[in-house]
Amino acid sequence: MHQYPLIIDGQYNIGSICTSQQCAAGRGSKVAMRWINSNLEKTDYTFDELNNESNKFANVLKNLGFQKGDIFFTFLPKSSEQIFSFLGTLKIQAIAGTLFSNFGEESLLDRLGDSKAKGVITKKSLYKKILSISEKLPELKTIIITDINEHISGNVLSYSLLMKEASGNFDVALTSADTPSVLHYTSGSTGKPKGVLHLHKSVLLQNYTSKHILQLNENEIYWCTADQGWVTGTSYGIIGPWSLGVTQIHFGGAYDADIWMNLIENEKITIWYTAPTALRMLMREDSSIFLKHDLSRLKHIFSVGEPLNPEVINWSRELLKKDIYDTWFQTETGSIMIANRPGLPVKSGSMGKPADILEAAIISDEGKILNNKQVGNLCVKAGWDSMFRTYLNNEDIYNKKFKNGYYYTGDLAYRDEDGYYWFVGRNDDVINTAGHLISPFEIESALLEIPEIAESGVIGAPDDILFEKVVAYIRLKDQFSWSDDLEMNVRLRLANKLSSIATPQEIKIIKEIPKNKSGKIMRRVLKAWYMGTDPGDISTLDV
Numbered sequence: 001m002h003q004y005p006l007i008i009d010g011q012y013n014i015g016s017i018c019t020s021q022q023c024a025a026g027r028g029s030k031v032a033m034r035w036i037n038s039n040l041e042k043t044d045y046t047f048d049e050l051n052n053e054s055n056k057f058a059n060v061l062k063n064l065g066f067q068k069g070d071i072f073f074t075f076l077p078k079s080s081e082q083i084f085s086f087l088g089t090l091k092i093q094a095i096a097g098t099l100f101s102n103f104g105e106e107s108l109l110d111r112l113g114d115s116k117a118k119g120v121i122t123k124k125s126l127y128k129k130i131l132s133i134s135e136k137l138p139e140l141k142t143i144i145i146t147d148i149n150e151h152i153s154g155n156v157l158s159y160s161l162l163m164k165e166a167s168g169n170f171d172v173a174l175t176s177a178d179t180p181s182v183l184h185y186t187s188g189s190t191g192k193p194k195g196v197l198h199l200h201k202s203v204l205l206q207n208y209t210s211k212h213i214l215q216l217n218e219n220e221i222y223w224c225t226a227d228q229g230w231v232t233g234t235s236y237g238i239i240g241p242w243s244l245g246v247t248q249i250h251f252g253g254a255y256d257a258d259i260w261m262n263l264i265e266n267e268k269i270t271i272w273y274t275a276p277t278a279l280r281m282l283m284r285e286d287s288s289i290f291l292k293h294d295l296s297r298l299k300h301i302f303s304v305g306e307p308l309n310p311e312v313i314n315w316s317r318e319l320l321k322k323d324i325y326d327t328w329f330q331t332e333t334g335s336i337m338i339a340n341r342p343g344l345p346v347k348s349g350s351m352g353k354p355a356d357i358l359e360a361a362i363i364s365d366e367g368k369i370l371n372n373k374q375v376g377n378l379c380v381k382a383g384w385d386s387m388f389r390t391y392l393n394n395e396d397i398y399n400k401k402f403k404n405g406y407y408y409t410g411d412l413a414y415r416d417e418d419g420y421y422w423f424v425g426r427n428d429d430v431i432n433t434a435g436h437l438i439s440p441f442e443i444e445s446a447l448l449e450i451p452e453i454a455e456s457g458v459i460g461a462p463d464d465i466l467f468e469k470v471v472a473y474i475r476l477k478d479q480f481s482w483s484d485d486l487e488m489n490v491r492l493r494l495a496n497k498l499s500s501i502a503t504p505q506e507i508k509i510i511k512e513i514p515k516n517k518s519g520k521i522m523r524r525v526l527k528a529w530y531m532g533t534d535p536g537d538i539s540t541l542d543v
Helices: 014-018 020-027 047-063 080-091 105-115 124-136 159-165 202-212 231-243 257-266 276-283 310-320 395-400 440-448 484-497 523-531
Strands: 031-036 042-046 071-075 095-099 119-122 142-145 156-158 180-186 194-199 221-224 247-251 271-274 300-303 324-328 360-363 376-381 390-392 406-415 421-426 431-433 436-438 453-463 467-476 506-509
Touching: 014 020, 014 047, 014 080, 014 202, 014 231, 020 047, 031 047, 031 080, 042 047, 047 080, 047 159, 071 080, 071 105, 080 095, 080 231, 095 105, 095 231, 105 124, 105 180, 105 194, 105 440, 105 484, 119 124, 124 142, 142 159, 156 159, 180 231, 202 231, 221 231, 231 247, 257 276, 276 300, 276 310, 300 310, 310 324, 360 406, 390 395, 431 453, 436 440, 440 453, 440 467, 440 484, 453 523, 467 523
Parallel strands: 031 247, 071 095, 071 119, 095 180, 119 142, 142 156, 221 247, 221 271, 271 300, 300 324, 431 467, 467 506
Antiparallel strands: 031 042, 180 194, 194 390, 360 376, 376 406, 406 421, 431 436, 453 467
């Protein structure tokens, strides 16, 4: 499969492959990461330094008593400490989980509690969220804070002090292919978020797709804009590129079109991986922003997270003189499965074709493999290297995702006569907003904890920028009425409890939430009302 021996002497450890193996290959003095903070201050880290810092963190965890199989989370904004701690955690064969820095208390509690995490690294400004739920997390023994100079207590510790005392030498134990590695949580349409557990052998497919789809090699300068709180940020912002010895740009600032184009020009970025939401935002900017920058070194642009509409591809062709290659994968798949890529003609709006070492199919609900142009369940033949091992504490749900040797992705699609796949929609109610999957159930549950609210129903609706926006329908208790103050309170409660991305773009007050006779919210009826379309069969509606 690989043109050079990625796995040496049976060592599958991702942390080792991304650092010490690169040093052993003669890349020790090469820049692995140029970290650019929000003030545009730059710090370069060579592969030697990446290895040394992650070794130190591995020793920190070992000295604190962490062992193989323990779960340790990062709860940080984009930062160099995020990278060092993630790789160091993997080096001791602990499981590295990542948390989005905008998560609120409820989202944190769901993930830290369900996983029984033993440790977390965070910032002082985020620590208060963990502190407020700490009594409900008896297994959480260690909290490391990156921006304090002294230990607060015996289990709330200063990162800088710990790292200062730690050795930069660490011998990574031989790690088998099936050793658990990375844990991400993903939302479904019902119930709490589920922990998606990956194995160290995922590096095989992350390496392969980085090389053959993203076209990365050790001569490229690469920028992935994804946050490490999500699977793209770990699979293609850490693992895949560094398994190939690629120099990465990591930027800690927010979206700014001019700054982004400056980065591409000044850092001589050749491969750029970003989200359709960001590209749609760029498309709305004045064309002068792009014309004043020299983007000639940029070879390829890739996108991920939600379907890429043809208008964005046409805009890029006309203004940037570049195709944008859409890619598709999931938290569960761990790596790109289906993609447009250089050498394959782009069909605007399509997902592209499966990676050449994978097998995909469109399968009916009855298990029949469908012909071209027939819409059905998008499925992938089980057994790919980055396939998730389980939903943590939810083995039954995990097993239901597999039938007759295929993984059912939850997406509906069809394949055309040329073998290209086309996304049709989800077969559940999960909302894809700006590339983040949001559970309507979670938002509905959080809304019901607000005293003024009697019932709630949440849907995703089409949006020009976000792909889908969150729309909440609310029935107030009889004694309350809607007001600007109540709306502000609702939005703040949701942001603090869940996250800013779970906050509705629209809130609609109605007299009744449509439910069937068994009490289940009929979200398709709400969506039809919003879209002004026929809700279809409502014979089961409880009226």
